[in-house]
Amino acid sequence: MEGLDKEIINNVLENTSSKEEAAKVVSWFVDSIEGQNYLSESMDRDFYLMEENEDQSDLISPIQSATVLAKINKATKRKQLKNILFKVAAILIPFVFIIGMSIYLTTQVGLFDNSNYSEIYVPKGETMRILFQDGSQAYLNSGTKMTYPEKFGLKNRKVFLEGEAYFNVSSNKKRPFIVETDKANITVLGTSFNINAYGNDSIVEVVLDEGEIVLGVDKRSYAILPGQKVTYNKVDGLTSIANLDKSLQESMWRNNVLHFSNTPLLDVVKTLNRRYDIRFVIEDSATLEYTYTLTSKQTSIEEILLELEKITPVKFVLTGNKVHVNL
Known part of the structure; x- marks a missing residue:
């Protein structure tokens, strides 16, 4: 855990640590993937325990009244949920945590429905x-x-x-x-x-x-x-x-590679428009009957248009920021 002691982390989550320890752990939660994963797994574990406790309500003696049983279960669940929300607060409102102020969590915090x-x-x-x-x-x-x-x-x-x-x-x-x-x-x-x-x-x-x-x-x-x-x-x-x-061919765009597989010209034009921010003018509707299969690492629009012209009779004429498409 990059030098962080588990006991210190637990002290922070239980609100028994020093301000310096809290600041260090909160920084780890916020700035590192390892810290975020640790917090997430801890929250999941607490939720699991809450679900388990709900299934074990029959461990309480049936002699107890329904009212007492409800109070016990409610108090137990409230304590467990408080622990979970306190952990979330370590990320959502770390500045409160760092300066050692008491944290009062209400429905206004927006933990279940983040509006930001x-x-x-x-x-x-x-x-x-x-x-x-x-x-x-x-x-x-x-x-x-x-x-x-x-x-x-x-x-x-x-x-x-x-x-x-x-x-x-x-x-x-x-x-x-x-x-x-x-x-x-x-x-x-x-x-x-x-x-x-x-x-x-x-x-x-x-x-x-x-x-x-x-x-x-x-x-x-x-x-x-x-x-x-x-x-x-x-x-x-x-x-x-x-x-x-x-x-994986469907996402080759991530590596700056163009990939078309029996793709209609209209869809090819849409892709090139988004990639190069260039306008296409279809001057002959007959060109829309053609499809293209191509995988290219070329980076310039001029080179791409030359490759497309090798596949079908369709001609692409680049003028400024506009491409005229015809036969």
């Missing part, structure tokens, strides 16, 4: 990587917007996405990771997957590389297996699942 959200937008032509406080990662593609809480809640880890992203999610079955889009949501228990859900596209695509996810759309749920791709059509509501030979 941040929003990030990735401009066209750029990509971005985000590291969450639980160790999970998200790679955001061009033209993507994500809204996420400053701190994840106790019940789940939820973010809102419009665009394309690849997630590596830290496993925590008691606090599922949830990605919500305008028409679908993905519940994750610990996995790696790619989701394409741009607001102006008619479909949502999710590709699972490893782990376990559940796609929820129109009050229906679909369990997805590694190597599968699920496609949801926002117009007609149809959902399909396909097995992929190479699922």
